[in-house]
Amino acid sequence: MKLAISLIQVLLIVGTAPLLRGVVARIKARIQNRRGASVFRPYADLWKLFRKEDLVPSTASLLFRLCPVILFAATLMAAAFVPVLHVSALLGDRGDFILLVYLLALARFFLVLGAMDGGSSFGGMGASREALVSALAEAPLLLGLIAIAVVSHSASIASIVRWAISRAPFVLSPAHAFACVALVLVTIAETGRVPVDNPSTHLELTMIHEAMVLEYSGPSLALIEWANAIKLNLMLALLVALFVPWGVAATISPVALAIALLCYLLKIALLAVALAALESSVAKLRMYLVPEYLGTACALSVLAVVFTAFTR
Numbered sequence: 001m002k003l004a005i006s007l008i009q010v011l012l013i014v015g016t017a018p019l020l021r022g023v024v025a026r027i028k029a030r031i032q033n034r035r036g037a038s039v040f041r042p043y044a045d046l047w048k049l050f051r052k053e054d055l056v057p058s059t060a061s062l063l064f065r066l067c068p069v070i071l072f073a074a075t076l077m078a079a080a081f082v083p084v085l086h087v088s089a090l091l092g093d094r095g096d097f098i099l100l101v102y103l104l105a106l107a108r109f110f111l112v113l114g115a116m117d118g119g120s121s122f123g124g125m126g127a128s129r130e131a132l133v134s135a136l137a138e139a140p141l142l143l144g145l146i147a148i149a150v151v152s153h154s155a156s157i158a159s160i161v162r163w164a165i166s167r168a169p170f171v172l173s174p175a176h177a178f179a180c181v182a183l184v185l186v187t188i189a190e191t192g193r194v195p196v197d198n199p200s201t202h203l204e205l206t207m208i209h210e211a212m213v214l215e216y217s218g219p220s221l222a223l224i225e226w227a228n229a230i231k232l233n234l235m236l237a238l239l240v241a242l243f244v245p246w247g248v249a250a251t252i253s254p255v256a257l258a259i260a261l262l263c264y265l266l267k268i269a270l271l272a273v274a275l276a277a278l279e280s281s282v283a284k285l286r287m288y289l290v291p292e293y294l295g296t297a298c299a300l301s302v303l304a305v306v307f308t309a310f311t312r
Contacts, residue, residue, distance in 0.1 A: 001252050006080075006090035012264075013079045013237055017229035018042035020236070020272060025200075027276035042229065049222035057215050059119035067114030068216065068223040074107035075227040075234070081157050082237050085260045086249045087165065092158030097145040100157065100238075101138070104190070107227065108134050115212035126211025129287065133189055133196065133208065136294040141186045143301035144179040148242055150308040151175050157238070161245045172243070178304035180243050185297035187235040189290075192228070194279040196290055233268075240267045 022039035029036025038044075056064055080090035081100045112130050115123035149155045151173060152163040172180075189196040197208045213224050241248070247263025249256035285293060 002086070002088055003090075005086045005252065005257070006088060006092075009082075009084050009086065010076075010080050010090055012084060013082065013233050014076065014230055016268075017226065017233040018046060020233050020268065021229050023269070023272045024276050024279075027273055028280050031276060031280040042225075046222050046226055049217075049225070050219050052218040054218035054220050057118050057120070060117050060215070064114055064117045064215075065220065067110040067117070068220040068227075070110045071107045071114075072223040072227045072230075074103050074110070075230050078103040078107070079230055079234050082234060082241055083158050083161050083248060084237050084241065084264050085257055086252065087158060087162045089158045092156055096155035097149060097157055097160075098142070098155070101142055101145065104231065105134065105138065107231070111212060111224070114216070118215035120215050122211045122214050126208050126214075129208045130212060133290060133294070136291055137186050137189045137297070140182050140294065140297040140301040141190070143298070143305055144182040144186065147175045147179045147301065147304035147308050150305070157241060161241050161248060162250075164242070164245045165248060165250060173307065174310070175304045175307040176243065178300045178307060180239075182297045182300035182304060183239060183242070185293065185300070187239060188278075189294055189297075191232040191235055193232075193275065195282050195285040196293065198284045236268055236271045237264075239271070240264065 019039060019042070022037070022042045025041070026036045026039050054065075077091070078100055081092060081095060081097075081103075083089040083092060108130065112127040112134075115127040115130075148160060152160045154160055154163060188194075192199055192209045199209065209228065213221060216224060244267060247260055247267075249260040
């Protein structure tokens with residue numbers, strides 16, 4: 001039964017990922033006094049891409065075709081570490097947060113490789129920018145998770161959630177507060193959202209993600225876009241699991257799981273509204289300001305690690 005629930009959790013993150021992107025886009029349209037597309041539009045886009053021909057540049061090698069598959073597989077495996085309905089996760093006891101971080105890094109590495117293998121100048125430009133963001137975001141992401149792991153005395157995401165549920169709601173230490181803000185900043189950078197990147201832009205001088213996927217089409221592009229949607233859903237689910245896990249079921253009962261599902265959907269909906277409001281109120285940063293943005297996240301994560309000495 002626990003295995004079935006763990007599989008359902010992974011399917012929930014993977015299956016609702018396009019819906020989350022559609023909801024964020026629809027809320028942004030409403031904030032900007034536009035009607036906006038249907039929240040189910042990302043599903044239609046993925047279905048359309050899966051039915052199209054997969055075109056490959058004449059200069060590309062076999063790596064160009066393999067990169068989207070590896071990207072999707074690594075992101076899918078990372079989703080199996082985060083509990084959303086029950087305190088257990090499919091791979092929660094088989095790895096720690098370091099493995100989760102480096103699965104995401106592996107996915108990004110092959111995305112960069114695929115962009116460079118395409119031979120496009122835009123692909124190389126986007127790959128170099130993506131590598132810069134990845135290098136700067138990795139340290140605060142790891143340090144923020146280390147701070148939470150030290151406070152909870154566990155490196156497993158599932159064990160951290162169990163520890164957090166056992167505490168009184170909203171009783172957070174300074175280490176939690178600094179780590180939360182740092183991980184929120186990193187989440188925005190890792191998922192390519194405003195102000196670090198604009199997922200809806202096609203301007204050559206500003207785009208990061210879109211520059212890397214210009215040469216892709218058909219099922220390969222569908223896998224890349226789906227993996228990026230999963231990563232956004234995964235990072236938001238990770239924030240919920242680490243900092244507001246209350247409502248997650250500690251027992252295997254239909255009532256507890258139903259309550260956990262409602263709580264999870266409500267939390268993700270609130271984060272979607274917050275993300276849409278943020279992207280509608282701030283402008284994209286210039287590339288040379290991105291290191292300062294991630295430097296702030298790194299400083300906050302270092303403070304989180306320092307404050308763990310006062311909360312142990």
